[in-house]
Amino acid sequence: MCGIMGVVSERDISKVLLEGLRRLEYRGYDSAGIAVIDNNSRLKRVRIQGKVQNLADAMQETAIAGNTGIAHTRWATHGKPSEQNAHPHLSHGQIALVHNGIIENHDHLRQRLIASGYQFTSETDTEVAAHLIHYHYIQHENLLLAVQTAASEMHGAFALGVIHQQRPHELVAIRKGSPLVVGLGIGENFIASDALALRSFAQSVIYLEEGDSACITAHQVQIYNAGRELVERVTHALTSDSEIVSKGPYRHFMLKEIFEQTKVLTDTIEGRINSPEVLKASFGERASHVFPQVKQIHIVACGTSYHAGLIAKYWLESLAGIPTQVEIASEYRYRDVVVSENTLFITVSQSGETADTLAALYKAKKMNYLASLAICNVATSTLVREADCVFLTRAGIEIGVASTKAFTTQLAAFLMLAAALCHDDRAQDVLSQLQELPACCERILKMNEEIEALSSLFVNKAHALFLGRGVQYPVALEGALKLKEISYIHAEAYPAGELKHGPLALVDKDMPVVAVAPNDELLDKLKSNLHEVSARGGQLFVFVDDSQDWKGNGARLIKVPSCGSWIAPIAYTLPLQLLAYHVAVAKGTDVDQPRNLAKSVTVE
Numbered sequence: 001m002c003g004i005m006g007v008v009s010e011r012d013i014s015k016v017l018l019e020g021l022r023r024l025e026y027r028g029y030d031s032a033g034i035a036v037i038d039n040n041s042r043l044k045r046v047r048i049q050g051k052v053q054n055l056a057d058a059m060q061e062t063a064i065a066g067n068t069g070i071a072h073t074r075w076a077t078h079g080k081p082s083e084q085n086a087h088p089h090l091s092h093g094q095i096a097l098v099h100n101g102i103i104e105n106h107d108h109l110r111q112r113l114i115a116s117g118y119q120f121t122s123e124t125d126t127e128v129a130a131h132l133i134h135y136h137y138i139q140h141e142n143l144l145l146a147v148q149t150a151a152s153e154m155h156g157a158f159a160l161g162v163i164h165q166q167r168p169h170e171l172v173a174i175r176k177g178s179p180l181v182v183g184l185g186i187g188e189n190f191i192a193s194d195a196l197a198l199r200s201f202a203q204s205v206i207y208l209e210e211g212d213s214a215c216i217t218a219h220q221v222q223i224y225n226a227g228r229e230l231v232e233r234v235t236h237a238l239t240s241d242s243e244i245v246s247k248g249p250y251r252h253f254m255l256k257e258i259f260e261q262t263k264v265l266t267d268t269i270e271g272r273i274n275s276p277e278v279l280k281a282s283f284g285e286r287a288s289h290v291f292p293q294v295k296q297i298h299i300v301a302c303g304t305s306y307h308a309g310l311i312a313k314y315w316l317e318s319l320a321g322i323p324t325q326v327e328i329a330s331e332y333r334y335r336d337v338v339v340s341e342n343t344l345f346i347t348v349s350q351s352g353e354t355a356d357t358l359a360a361l362y363k364a365k366k367m368n369y370l371a372s373l374a375i376c377n378v379a380t381s382t383l384v385r386e387a388d389c390v391f392l393t394r395a396g397i398e399i400g401v402a403s404t405k406a407f408t409t410q411l412a413a414f415l416m417l418a419a420a421l422c423h424d425d426r427a428q429d430v431l432s433q434l435q436e437l438p439a440c441c442e443r444i445l446k447m448n449e450e451i452e453a454l455s456s457l458f459v460n461k462a463h464a465l466f467l468g469r470g471v472q473y474p475v476a477l478e479g480a481l482k483l484k485e486i487s488y489i490h491a492e493a494y495p496a497g498e499l500k501h502g503p504l505a506l507v508d509k510d511m512p513v514v515a516v517a518p519n520d521e522l523l524d525k526l527k528s529n530l531h532e533v534s535a536r537g538g539q540l541f542v543f544v545d546d547s548q549d550w551k552g553n554g555a556r557l558i559k560v561p562s563c564g565s566w567i568a569p570i571a572y573t574l575p576l577q578l579l580a581y582h583v584a585v586a587k588g589t590d591v592d593q594p595r596n597l598a599k600s601v602t603v604e
Contacts, residue, residue, distance in 0.1 A: 002027045002075035002598045004098050004180065005197050006161040008068045008171045008218045009188030014059060017071040020190075020197040021052045026253065026399040027194070028598035029073035030081035034059065035088040035096035035163065036069035043096055043165040047086040067218070068168055070161045070191075072098035075598045079123030089127045091118075091134035094165050099126040100193055101158030101178040109153065129154065133162060144215045147172045148228060151213070157355055161191050174213040179353045179382060182206040182214055182221055184235065189216045195238060195380070196397060204235045207380050236380060252591045254400035254486070258577050259445055261405045265570075266438045267394035268409045269416070273435065276428040278420040283373060284389035290371045291421060294344045297324040298369075300332045300360045301348040304403040304481065305410060308348055308375075310474035311569050312414035319430065320421035329356035333363060345369040350398060350406040352381020361386055375413045377406050391417070400592045402485045404577050407478065411570045412437065433564035437571070443561040444574045450558065451575055454541065455582035457556075458489065461512055465503060465538075466493035466576075468516040469526045475516050475569050479576030486584040486594045496529035507538040514579070515542045518560070518568040523548075530555060543575050 003024030007013040017034050032055045033047035044064050048054045052073065072087035079085035088096040103109070106125035109132055114120070118131040129150060136146035143164050151160065157177025163170070173180055173191045183190030183202030191214070192198050195205050208214065211226025212233070225231045250256035272282040280287040297316055299309035309326040316324045329347075333356060345364040349357045352374070361383065364372060374387035377395045384390050393409035412434065419430040458464065464483055468476035473495045480491035494503045496515065507513060513533050517526055527550070533540050540555035547562040563571045584591045 002029050002100065002193075003073035003197070004070070004100055004159060004161050004191065004193040005072070006070040006098070006163075006171050006173065006191040006216075007188060008169060008190075008216055009185075010067065010218050011188065012065045013067060013069050013188070014065050016201060017069050018052065018056055018059070020192060020201070021055070021071050021073055023197045023199070024073055024192075024194060025052055026401070026592060027073070027075075028401050028593050029075050031074045031076075031083065031086035032072065033074075033086045033088050034064065034069060034071040035090070036064050036066035037163060037165055037168045038064075038066040041165050041168045043090070043093060043163075045088055045090060045096060047083050047088075049081055049083050049086065068163055068171060070096060070098045070163055070171070077102055077125075085122045085124050087126060089122065089124065089130045091127075091130040095130055095134050095137065096163050097126065097130040097133065098161045099129055099158055100180075101176075102156045103128060103154045103158060104156040105154065129158075129160060137164065143167050143170060143172050144213065144224075147174055148213050148224070151176055159193065169217055171216040172213065173208070173216065175208040176211060177355070177358075180208045182208060182216065182223070183238070184221065188218050189221050191216065198238060202238050205238050206233045206235055209233065209385075210382070251585070252400070252581070254402055254404060254581055254591050257398055257400055257404045258574065258581065260396070261408050261574065262438045262442045262445065264393075264395045264405045264409055265412055265441060268412050269434055269437070272416060273431050275431060278416045278427075278431065280420055282416065283391050283420070286371060287373075287389050287420075290344065290389060293342050293370055294322060294421065295342040296340050297322050297344045297346060298337075298339075298364075299324065299326045299346045299348065300329045300357065300364075301326075302329050302354050302356055304407045304478060305348040305350065305354075305357075307474045307478040307481070308407055308410040308414060309346070310477070311411060311471055312418070314471040315415055315418035315566070316421065319418040319426055320423075322421060329354070329360040332360045337363075337367065339367050339369055341368075342370045345372045346375065347372065347383060347387065348375045348410055349381075349383050350377045350395070350403055350410075352376040352378045352383035354383075358382055358386070373417075375410055377409070401594055401597050402482055402580070402591075408441075408570050408573055411573070415566065415570070429564075430566045433567045436564065437567045440561065440563040440567065440571050441574055444571055445578075447558070447560070447575055448578055451578040452582040454556070454558070454579060455586040457539070457541075458483075458487070458512055458579075458583045459586045461489060461510065463506070463511055464489055464491040465506065465511060465513045466491060466515075467496040467499070467513060467526075467529065468493070469496045469529075471569050472516040472518065472572065475572050475576070476514070478573060479514060479516070479580070482577055482580035483583060485597065486580055486591050487587050487589060488595070489583065496526050499529050499532055504532060504536065507533055507536045509539065512539045512541060514576070515540065516572050516576070517542050517544045517548075517550075518563075518565070518572060543572060
């Protein structure tokens with residue numbers, strides 16, 4: 001993985017390919033490359049380790065141009081980051097291929113190809129695909145059939161874009177478990193791993209379905225299903241909106257997205273509450289039939305979305321009285337799961353294309369769950385298409401690898417779900433607080449400069465500890481994740497009551513300890529835990545409700561505007577996001593594209 005772009009056009013497409021890659025940079029990558037068939041049907045390739053701008057510079061030296069081409073940003077999975085391992089990969093100087101995903105049986109295929117005389121120049125599984133397609137092209141002299149046949153022999157989840165110098169006006173693509181979109185233009189057509197890459201180029205897009213392959217020219221797109229039958233797929237209009245992908249006045253996309261939370265939370269909540277209840281139709285047509293039957297809930301997600309699920313567990317069990325189990329998708333996939341009668345299966349994903357989350361949903365669909373519900377930010381994603389019920393968050397495009405606004409809108413969705421499943425008057429209190437949430441967030445964001453001033457106290461630290469109690473423990477987990485993701489400071493989170501069971505051994509004058517302390521029933525117990533930190537010389541930073549009269553006893557108190565207890569986990573997330581952001585900026589890291597991380601994890 002990570003980003004695919006391909007074009008067949010009547011015009012030179014080198015600049016289009018480069019611009020497409022620039023729009024995919026937010027997904028994270030370590031190398032980039034481009035391959036173009038020129039007007040003399042010669043295949044030319046340029047690859048670099050580093051940024052897309054380095055690729056642009058290298059292309060100027062090579063004078064690469066043509067009407068058919070593919071390009072890629074790579075995030076290393078097989079083989080280290082290097083020019084040698086960067087895409088596109090070639091076979092016999094004739095076929096060029098870009099690839100997202102993992103070919104699980106690449107070792108077996110490699111040995112088979114070596115026995116047939118093929119030589120390998122990289123450590124990647126991608127080169128295996130290129131040679132395998134070449135092998136089948138020799139047999140059939142049909143590029144589409146060669147790609148389809150090769151794909152049938154490859155195990156795993158992947159998407160491919162392929163060109164052949166003997167077919168200079170043709171681009172072939174296939175999707176098997178990894179997202180791929182076809183863009184439709186005038187006198188040109190495209191492929192990309194993300195529709196964002198096609199804005200202002202394509203007029204409409206087709207989201208390939210599982211097993212689909214496509215043969216694309218400048219004037220025609222033919223799509224075949226998994227059975228290799230010619231089919232028609234739904235087209236979706238693609239609007240161009242430069243503001244969506246612009247930083248505006250902000251230094252980084254992450255900061256912009258933090259400050260957008262007031263608006264996107266308003267958008268996510270608006271029109272979904274008909275006081276005194278949540279409109280069940282917000283969760284899809286089947287929700288009104290499914291929800292009254294729910295006796296148990298399983299939530300499966302990855303990363304930040306998993307933390308959203310952990311917070312939701314507290315809400316669902318407290319408000320709705322429904323036993324709730326939360327699991328990491330990559331763990332859920334590979335264990336024997338016991339499913340009780342009338343269990344609702346919930347998946348959570350910003351992109352709706354997270355490989356492990358999708359695989360978990362496919363597994364769940366074969367089991368006796370009552371129904372599946374997807375909480376997702378992308379209406380056209382695979383997760384949304386596969387789920388029985390859907391709640392679409394309205395976070396908008398999120399560019400920063402470290403999720404911010406997608407997370408808080410997921411939490412808003414979960415709180416609305418808990419209210420929808422609640423059968424007493426507390427639901428009205430929840431909905432009242434939800435409607436106050438955007439204003440509460442607006443007040444908290446005014447703390448930006450105060451939190452920025454704290455960043456210098458973290459810059460030279462190697463470790464940090466985050467603490468919370470009850471529903472604020474997953475908030476602490478999310479705060480620790482944000483700090484480690486973008487500042488590269490090792491950070492861990494624990495329930496404050498677990499301090500004595502190990503973490504306290506780490507506390508000294510060089511260990512900053514961050515605590516989340518809203519005004520709730522566990523506050524006094526949390527204070528006792530924090531006294532233990534102070535007694536051992538720990539540097540204590542406490543985000544505390546501004547209505548509290550709390551003497552710091554050596555702790556640095558950061559007063560957070562007071563808000564309702566149900567929305568407090570959402571509200572207290574914002575200052576932790578700001579803290580991580582400002583520490584990362586002070587350290588000089590790449591905030592929007594942190595090392596080794598990708599925005600949309602479409603491989604296992």
